[in-house]
Amino acid sequence: xxxxxxxxxxxxxxxxxxxxxxxxxxxxxxxxxxxxxxxxxxxxxxxxxxxxxxxxxxxxxxxxxxxxxxxxxxxxxxxxxxxxxxxxxxxxxxxxxxxxxxxxxxxxxxxxxx
Amino acid sequence: xxxxxxxxxxxxxxxxxxxxxxxxxxxxxxxxxxxxxxxxxxxxxxxxxxxxxxxxxxxxxxxxxxxxxxxxxxxxxxxxxxxxxxxxxxxxxxxxxxxxxxxxxxxxxxxxxx
Amino acid sequence: xxxxxxxxxxxxxxxxxxxxxxxxxxxxxxxxxxxxxxxxxxxxxxxxxxxxxxxxxxxxxxxxxxxxxxxxxxxxxxxxxxxxxxxxxxxxxxxxxxxxxxxxxxxxxxxxxx
Amino acid sequence: xxxxxxxxxxxxxxxxxxxxxxxxxxxxxxxxxxxxxxxxxxxxxxxxxxxxxxxxxxxxxxxxxxxxxxxxxxxxxxxxxxxxxxxxxxxxxxxxxxxxxxxxxxxxxxxxxx
Numbered sequence: 001x002x003x004x005x006x007x008x009x010x011x012x013x014x015x016x017x018x019x020x021x022x023x024x025x026x027x028x029x030x031x032x033x034x035x036x037x038x039x040x041x042x043x044x045x046x047x048x049x050x051x052x053x054x055x056x057x058x059x060x061x062x063x064x065x066x067x068x069x070x071x072x073x074x075x076x077x078x079x080x081x082x083x084x085x086x087x088x089x090x091x092x093x094x095x096x097x098x099x100x101x102x103x104x105x106x107x108x109x110x111x112x113x114x
Numbered sequence: 115x116x117x118x119x120x121x122x123x124x125x126x127x128x129x130x131x132x133x134x135x136x137x138x139x140x141x142x143x144x145x146x147x148x149x150x151x152x153x154x155x156x157x158x159x160x161x162x163x164x165x166x167x168x169x170x171x172x173x174x175x176x177x178x179x180x181x182x183x184x185x186x187x188x189x190x191x192x193x194x195x196x197x198x199x200x201x202x203x204x205x206x207x208x209x210x211x212x213x214x215x216x217x218x219x220x221x222x223x224x225x226x227x228x
Numbered sequence: 229x230x231x232x233x234x235x236x237x238x239x240x241x242x243x244x245x246x247x248x249x250x251x252x253x254x255x256x257x258x259x260x261x262x263x264x265x266x267x268x269x270x271x272x273x274x275x276x277x278x279x280x281x282x283x284x285x286x287x288x289x290x291x292x293x294x295x296x297x298x299x300x301x302x303x304x305x306x307x308x309x310x311x312x313x314x315x316x317x318x319x320x321x322x323x324x325x326x327x328x329x330x331x332x333x334x335x336x337x338x339x340x341x342x
Numbered sequence: 343x344x345x346x347x348x349x350x351x352x353x354x355x356x357x358x359x360x361x362x363x364x365x366x367x368x369x370x371x372x373x374x375x376x377x378x379x380x381x382x383x384x385x386x387x388x389x390x391x392x393x394x395x396x397x398x399x400x401x402x403x404x405x406x407x408x409x410x411x412x413x414x415x416x417x418x419x420x421x422x423x424x425x426x427x428x429x430x431x432x433x434x435x436x437x438x439x440x441x442x443x444x445x446x447x448x449x450x451x452x453x454x455x456x
Contacts, residue, residue: 014356021400033147045289058363061273063302070298074291128242135286159403166394172249175387177416184412188405261375
């Protein structure tokens with residue numbers, strides 16, 4: 001793994017994990033859960049992948065870069081779904097997912113320029 | 115970690131993970147999700163803890179035994195909640211959780227006798 | 229996610245996790261650890277990714293298929309590294325990784341034919 | 343779960359994960375790996391448990407409090423081991439583990455007073 005500083009990227013990944021975990025639990029506590037089902041499912045997956053991505057970066061794993069491509073993908077999917085719901089926790093989660101997807105994307109742009 | 119064979123215990127832990135993941139997704143797909151909310155939450159936690167427990171055993175971790183005490187606890191909580199719902203996936207999950215809790219319990223009985 | 233049965237694939241993934249966890253710990257206990265360093269690192273990553281992949285399949289995640297592509301990649305890397313070492317735990321791990329990579333590969337072949 | 347703010351505790355847990363992942367990889371890259379073996383093993387376990395603990399808090403899990411007791415235990419074990427090695431990454435990790443153990447401990451003190 002190259003020697004760039006990943007502090008900002010890791011921060012975005014962990015903020016995304018927190019937002020997804022919070023959103024999943026808050027969705028389950030909504031009066032009408034049914035419309036939130038896909039949101040809950042994507043929150044679970046997104047939290048799992050972003051948490052793993054942060055750890056791969058922290059341990060300087062050989063597979064970290066490739067993992068971040070997949071991470072960007074699930075973040076975009078989760079941002080799109082959460083963005084369709086008006087709940088505060090969904091909007092906050094959509095924003096965290098978008099910022100994380102963007103940070104993953106910029107990470108790859110930077111690497112490709114090296 | 116002592117030198118007992120943990121094959122059966124690991125098998126029960128991983129069967130419990132699979133049953134919990136399956137139950138959580140199936141609960142989310144039920145027509146009436148609201149009564150399943152605690153079931154989904156406990157399924158998530160139970161799958162996470164049993165998966166981690168299996169890996170601690172597989173890597174012969176010093177903390178494995180203590181971890182299994184907590185694992186037994188979440189399995190009993192999840193078994194009790196799932197057991198209250200009539201859905202097949204809940205009954206299957208309750209059974210897997212009970213078997214796993216029992217395997218964790220017997221593991222500690224055996225160690226205390228050593 | 230399509231409706232194929234993933235029992236065999238999940239079994240290969242979990243066998244790979246167990247082999248990698250066992251190999252990492254056994255490598256750390258070798259008299260000469262230095263030559264095993266990359267093996268230990270890849271074992272860690274491979275165990276993490278295969279464990280996550282099994283859970284995504286068990287929960288019928290939308291991202292499971294894409295995840296398996298990455299899983300195949302880390303399994304091939306880990307199999308190649310472990311395969312270069314003569315220790316039993318490395319050879320067993322290399323074999324589990326190869327079988328898992330193959331199962332991931334066949335999963336995608338099958339999906340592309342659908 | 344009670345309604346205390348867990349921001350500081352989660353921050354300590356995630357700082358501990360980062361320090362443990364970094365320390366494990368740095369230990370593997372030391373010229374003399376052999377004396378670092380237990381450090382690497384405890385780093386792995388400590389990173390896994392602290393990462394899981396943060397997520398249980400973020401999702402307001404019923405099992406979070408009990409989990410933090412175990413988390414405190416592994417943090418103390420890891421801090422003690424890392425503290426015996428002179429490498430910067432070990433000293434930094436020992437400090438992060440101690441701060442995390444302390445935050446877990448204060449969390450329980452606060453709950454018992456409620």
